[in-house]
Amino acid sequence: MTQRTVTMKDVARAAGVSVMTVSRAFKADSSVSAAKRAQILKLAEDLGYVMDSTAANLRSQRSDFVAVTIPSLNNANFADTVSAMSEVLEKSGMQILLGYTNYDIQQEERLVAQFLQRKPAAIVVTGGLHTDRTRKLLANAGIPVVQTWDLPADPIGHVVGFSNALSMEPLVAHLHTTGRQRIAFIGGDATGDTRGAERRKGFIQSMTARGLDANRLIPGGQVPISMKEGAAAMATLLSDLPDTDAVICVSDLSAFGALSECARRGIAVPDDIAIAGFGAYEIAGVAHPTITTINPHPRRIGSRTAELLLMTLGKKAIVDTMRFEITPDFVLGGSTASRDDI
Amino acid sequence: MTQRTVTMKDVARAAGVSVMTVSRAFKADSSVSAAKRAQILKLAEDLGYVMDSTAANLRSQRSDFVAVTIPSLNNANFADTVSAMSEVLEKSGMQILLGYTNYDIQQEERLVAQFLQRKPAAIVVTGGLHTDRTRKLLANAGIPVVQTWDLPADPIGHVVGFSNALSMEPLVAHLHTTGRQRIAFIGGDATGDTRGAERRKGFIQSMTARGLDANRLIPGGQVPISMKEGAAAMATLLSDLPDTDAVICVSDLSAFGALSECARRGIAVPDDIAIAGFGAYEIAGVAHPTITTINPHPRRIGSRTAELLLMTLGKKAIVDTMRFEITPDFVLGGSTASRDDI
């Protein structure tokens, strides 16, 4: 419980060397004799020395961490993206500074401003919609910027994402070709969830392109639309538009809520109504029946982002921006089996 | 895209004042004239100035962030704890530096070491089991330490948690008094998940105290035991010990997996077998039937921790350690309804 913190100077004095030698002993690639290094590291450990990376970063004018903002901590898909990113980055000795925006671009602005004060090596944000000030801060930060989980029309820097709108097409195609005609959409109306809104927009486009009625839109409520809200929306759908024969939900969580509401009411899925989701969350593969969904490959988004950063950070200047497009995959579940198959 | 970063000096020159005045203008409580402050802040914004908190922290020898480690990002309960903590802390202008250990105390050691290099104002860890070096690092850090989600016998600093072992008692009591005799336990065997292990231990104690057989223990597999593993464990249970009439799962996620396995096999819950979980995850309230569970109040753990820190950080020295015990609540669901009720 010593109160004065042990500094490099203390270690240097104890080892009878200069602080510079101690500094070098802590860097792998330097030119300290092996014996001296071992002695210094041992001594440092005994003294309880902890390097002050605040000072190191200030002096060297660089840091070994990447700032990342996600909409919500409590979302397995974003968590997977961050985990995968982290696994790649930590191999190069980099860390992630994680923050969440609560699906609020004002909150994002505050977070980005705070993060930039810490001088990260790069910054990764989720989505392509930001406040003007956030855009300005990011553009002027002088570090690599990556926007993920989206394909912004007017990107700030690098992009690793997919089209949320186009991701709905395989679902609509599948439902239509398996004989569904009156297809509804749950969610995508929540303020802040731009990706959900994009998916609803894509649903409308795909329906309209097929000459199907795209007006069966059920609001999902507060962002992030959860299981309970999915169940409530399903209840609304069943009472307002009882002839609906299929429903696409903005995520698997709401789809599971919808599914459980059907179970509760004794409505057969997929016989009476087909249900599809988005995200390929674990529950889609475990629910009974399993839920047809779209896998946007969250881990791939994370690892591609990390690889991109490792490439870029080697360079002295930000030469040009890159754009990685991820292709979401259709995942067939029991919840949309065609009636003929039953 | 200017490459040289704008510093306080640049702002000072532009405003025709000293850097000290600029510095003061950025602190709320200082003594700069209102007009000058407004002018300086405006100028700073125009120049794209971003304060370097690396330098500020180094000079002032303090920081405005709290380091937090959790076992996994992908866990709604830990996410809730962090969210609640964050909401309280940000009112005092503090931020959270979040890292996850992947349920591995070696990984935790690395993370704690890295976090301490950044000189956080305090550090919060999940659980009470750490490597010797982690304990030493935490004890010597000279900052408040909080262990959460557990009640360690030999705490390092403050504690905000509950007894995972004792949390099983209400479940066993409930199942026993509603006529269940042959009760199994799924999970709690995964290396790294000490809280799961504690719950299994508590299950055995509660069963033994009632003179019930506590040997129906089904391994859940890799940590964190998920829905799929819960389903697989249920399959094992049903084939190995078919006369089992109730099962407690280490978490609601595995409980839901178990429930869905029963649905798949046409086994009636709770008629043929009762299922209970732990954690009061959203799915427990949405599944059909709803799942009986224990609510450990993850948000309360987070907000209590944050309040404790705000109290402590005001003081100059760490005076004495505090211990907040959270009381988990029993939540009755349909998955354990007594047979007479059916």
Place this chain on the structure above:
DNA sequence: TTGAAAGCGCTAACAC
């Protein structure tokens, strides 16, 4: 209310 000087702990740059 404002400014000048000093220095937080470390590393870049250069010397030997």
Place this chain on the structure above:
DNA sequence: GTGTTAGCGCTTTCAA
């Protein structure tokens, strides 16, 4: 291989 000097951008301290 090792040491010396200077200084990263800010805030503490003291003076005016």
